[in-house]
Amino acid sequence: MPWIGTKTDTMVNQDLPRRNFFKHAIVVLNSLIALALAVPGLGFLLSPIFKNEEEIWIELGPQSRFRSEAPQKATFKYESTAGYTRKVRNSFVWILPDSSEALVALSAVCSHTGCNVAWNEGEQLFVCPCHDGRYATNGEVVSGPPPRPLQELQVKLENGTVFVKLLV
Amino acid sequence: MNSQKDNPKLHGLIAAARHFLHEPMPKGVSWPHTFGSVLLALIVVQVVTGLLLSFYYSPNSDAAYESVQYIEQEVAFGSLIRGVHHFAASAMVVMLFFHIARTFFYGAYKQPRQWTWIYGVTLLIVVLGFAFTGYLLPWDMKAYFATKVGINIGGLIPVVGAYLVKVLQGGREMGTTTLSRFYSLHVILLPLVLVFCVGLHLYYIRLHGETPPGLRNDDKIGFAGTFYPAQLFRDSLVVFLVIAVVFGLAAAFGAPLEAKADPNDTTYLPRPDWYFYGLFQLLKLLLGNLEVVGAIILPGVLVAILILLPFLDKNPERRLSKRPGVLAGGSAAILVIVLLTALGGYEGRVAANAAATPDLVTVEGEIEDTFVVDPRMGRRLYVELKCGECHGHGSAGKNIPPGLEFAGNKYKYSWLGEYLMEPHRVRWQTRGLRPVARMPDFKLSEEEALNLTSYLMALRVDTKLPELGFDWAAADSDMVESGAELAFEYGCLGCHRVGEQGQDIGPGLSNVGSKLQDSYLFHIVQAPDKLIPGTGMKNFQLDLDEIEELVAYLRTLR
Numbered sequence: 145m146p147w148i149g150t151k152t153d154t155m156v157n158q159d160l161p162r163r164n165f166f167k168h169a170i171v172v173l174n175s176l177i178a179l180a181l182a183v184p185g186l187g188f189l190l191s192p193i194f195k196n197e198e199e200i201w202i203e204l205g206p207q208s209r210f211r212s213e214a215p216q217k218a219t220f221k222y223e224s225t226a227g228y229t230r231k232v233r234n235s236f237v238w239i240l241p242d243s244s245e246a247l248v249a250l251s252a253v254c255s256h257t258g259c260n261v262a263w264n265e266g267e268q269l270f271v272c273p274c275h276d277g278r279y280a281t282n283g284e285v286v287s288g289p290p291p292r293p294l295q296e297l298q299v300k301l302e303n304g305t306v307f308v309k310l311l312v
Numbered sequence: 313m314n315s316q317k318d319n320p321k322l323h324g325l326i327a328a329a330r331h332f333l334h335e336p337m338p339k340g341v342s343w344p345h346t347f348g349s350v351l352l353a354l355i356v357v358q359v360v361t362g363l364l365l366s367f368y369y370s371p372n373s374d375a376a377y378e379s380v381q382y383i384e385q386e387v388a389f390g391s392l393i394r395g396v397h398h399f400a401a402s403a404m405v406v407m408l409f410f411h412i413a414r415t416f417f418y419g420a421y422k423q424p425r426q427w428t429w430i431y432g433v434t435l436l437i438v439v440l441g442f443a444f445t446g447y448l449l450p451w452d453m454k455a456y457f458a459t460k461v462g463i464n465i466g467g468l469i470p471v472v473g474a475y476l477v478k479v480l481q482g483g484r485e486m487g488t489t490t491l492s493r494f495y496s497l498h499v500i501l502l503p504l505v506l507v508f509c510v511g512l513h514l515y516y517i518r519l520h521g522e523t524p525p526g527l528r529n530d531d532k533i534g535f536a537g538t539f540y541p542a543q544l545f546r547d548s549l550v551v552f553l554v555i556a557v558v559f560g561l562a563a564a565f566g567a568p569l570e571a572k573a574d575p576n577d578t579t580y581l582p583r584p585d586w587y588f589y590g591l592f593q594l595l596k597l598l599l600g601n602l603e604v605v606g607a608i609i610l611p612g613v614l615v616a617i618l619i620l621l622p623f624l625d626k627n628p629e630r631r632l633s634k635r636p637g638v639l640a641g642g643s644a645a646i647l648v649i650v651l652l653t654a655l656g657g658y659e660g661r662v663a664a665n666a667a668a669t670p671d672l673v674t675v676e677g678e679i680e681d682t683f684v685v686d687p688r689m690g691r692r693l694y695v696e697l698k699c700g701e702c703h704g705h706g707s708a709g710k711n712i713p714p715g716l717e718f719a720g721n722k723y724k725y726s727w728l729g730e731y732l733m734e735p736h737r738v739r740w741q742t743r744g745l746r747p748v749a750r751m752p753d754f755k756l757s758e759e760e761a762l763n764l765t766s767y768l769m770a771l772r773v774d775t776k777l778p779e780l781g782f783d784w785a786a787a788d789s790d791m792v793e794s795g796a797e798l799a800f801e802y803g804c805l806g807c808h809r810v811g812e813q814g815q816d817i818g819p820g821l822s823n824v825g826s827k828l829q830d831s832y833l834f835h836i837v838q839a840p841d842k843l844i845p846g847t848g849m850k851n852f853q854l855d856l857d858e859i860e861e862l863v864a865y866l867r868t869l870r
């Protein structure tokens with residue numbers, strides 16, 4: 145700590161080794177205290193980072209419901225946890241026309257800043273209401289600000305019932 | 313390097329730091345002078361951990377407990393941070409004690425340092441305020457009921473007490489408004505006051521300098537070095553050790569968290585945090601009308617003496633050997649505080665052990681129905697049958713099922729057992745008052761009824777209903793007779809039924825002698841409103857002899 149000055153060094157400089165020990169011990173002790181507070185403190189603050197997302201499979205209904213020509217909105221409820229509270233939320237995904245046997249589910253969340261995209265019958269595109277981002281039926285970006293295609297979600301079929309995988 | 317000292321550009325923080333670090337230290341300043349720095353460091357620890365906790369905590373009775381649980385279980389380092397906050401609070405009380413004792417015995421409160429001392433005493437009160445308000449925040453059983461006791465102590469203050477209770481509670485009852493109030497006090501108002509007082513405390517310390525031990529106030533002070541580095545090293549070392557202990561305790565034990573507060577559970581026995589044990593014990597010793605002395609007057613006088621100390625003791629002498637009176641008084645005060653605290657802690661442990669290992673009674677009967685009466689099973693029943701839903705609101709008012717918080721002081725064991733087994737038969741015999749809500753017959757078995765009875769009989773509030781020295785069993789017939797006359801004179805029968813006489817406005821008294829304990833009868837006649845706020849029973853302002861005679865009569869009604 146050079147900025148502390150030397151006024152007293154001249155006063156008691158006959159005891160230099162002792163004073164030097166004090167100076168170092170002060171730095172070490174106080175650094176340890178600061179560290180003991182800072183490390184857990186930061187961990188505590190940044191705790192949400194260490195929380196792993198949970199995978200859940202959401203039931204969307206019987207496969208027979210998803211047999212249309214246009215992308216179809218599949219709504220569902222799920223329990224979302226925020227800290228120590230739990231709330232049931234409504235949400236939806238887009239199920240693409242069933243060309244083959246396998247169903248494809250697209251997240252409705254725009255890759256730009258996360259508004260929900262809607263299917264526009266006239267344009268045959270997914271249109272985002274927020275900044276006019278547009279996506280093709282397969283989720284690829286057609287125009288506008290979105291940086292990535294709509295996210296494809298994992299789908300599974302069990303006994304004729306469709307499930308989609310979410311990360312919460 | 314030396315030129316730095318006179319460097320005009322050296323200003324602001326650096327200059328301030330130098331100003332503090334270069335404070336000249338009088339000869340003799342050493343380890344006992346480190347307590348203040350430890351307190352300062354603990355304040356920093358509390359500010360940091362408190363700030364962190366507030367990132368997750370929610371001051372709302374629906375969510376507070378859950379948020380604390382979340383901190384404990386889900387948040388990284390949550391239990392450690394909360395533990396540190398908890399134990400650092402205790403450490404502050406301990407260090408304050410040492411700090412004040414040191415200042416006292418060194419005579420450092422004497423003029424011209426009176427303002428340092430007065431802000432110090434204020435800080436003591438502020439810290440206890442922090443402890444009291446912080447205690448409620450987890451909203452667990454302990455928090456709720458200990459705070460309730462604390463608030464009710466405030467209610468003992470004559471005249472303003474009742475208003476104070478409402479203001480502290482933020483309403484007629486303790487609930488979410490109480491919680492948000494205490495939260496605001498704890499994290500906004502008190503910290504502001506704290507910063508203000510700490511600032512002035514430090515300012516005055518720097519103004520008058522440290523107090524060297526063993527001198528008169530007018531002696532010339534010799535200096536040996538400056539605050540930095542020798543004294544700062546001592547400070548750092550002691551601070552380090554104290555904080556290490558705090559962290560160790562936090563890591564090893566964590567802060568306690570009991571079940572979520574259930575205001576309907578009148579059976580919970582609250583205990584304050586250990587630093588209030590002394591006050592708690594004092595209240596136990598001073599019963600009845602003396603309660604206000606123990607709760608308000610004595611602590612008030614103590615604080616007043618502390619604040620006025622520099623003006624009461626103007627003797628410039630600071631050497632302890634020349635201040636025998638102060639030495640004796642201070643030591644006695646410390647001894648009393650330590651003893652009361654230890655006694656409170658010891659009795660608390662005994663009570664807790666008694667609750668954990670209840671006295672079991674074997675009831676002899678036919679071989680197959682011999683059983684052991686177990687209050688723990690009784691407590692289970694109390695919860696399962698939801699007794700608290702009706703009886704849990706304390707003993708309050710007319711036509712409300714009686715509270716059970718002092719059932720053990722009130723009922724006779726035999727009557728309560730019989731009543732719980734067959735409430736309707738017993739009630740019918742008693743006649744008299746029919747509460748709006750009727751006690752259902754739960755068809756308890758003898759074993760269940762006795763378990764429940766033994767549990768309820770363990771619920772006592774001896775501060776409100778102390779045992780009395782008088783032995784009514786030895787009362788002669790003259791006394792009983794004059795008691796009967798008194799009952800007639802004061803018109804007891806105007807409300808109560810005895811046999812075929814009297815009215816059914818208040819509870820029937822035909823068999824009150826087998827139902828209620830003598831000392832309860834005494835207390836309810838002496839001050840009905842104090843036991844059952846809002847009761848229709850009048851306080852007849854009888855003198856003690858009259859009450860004794862009345863009780864001697866009442867207990868013969870069986």
Ligand code: FES
Nearest residue numbers: 254256257272277
């Ligand atoms: S959020 Fe969809 S385009 Fe911006």
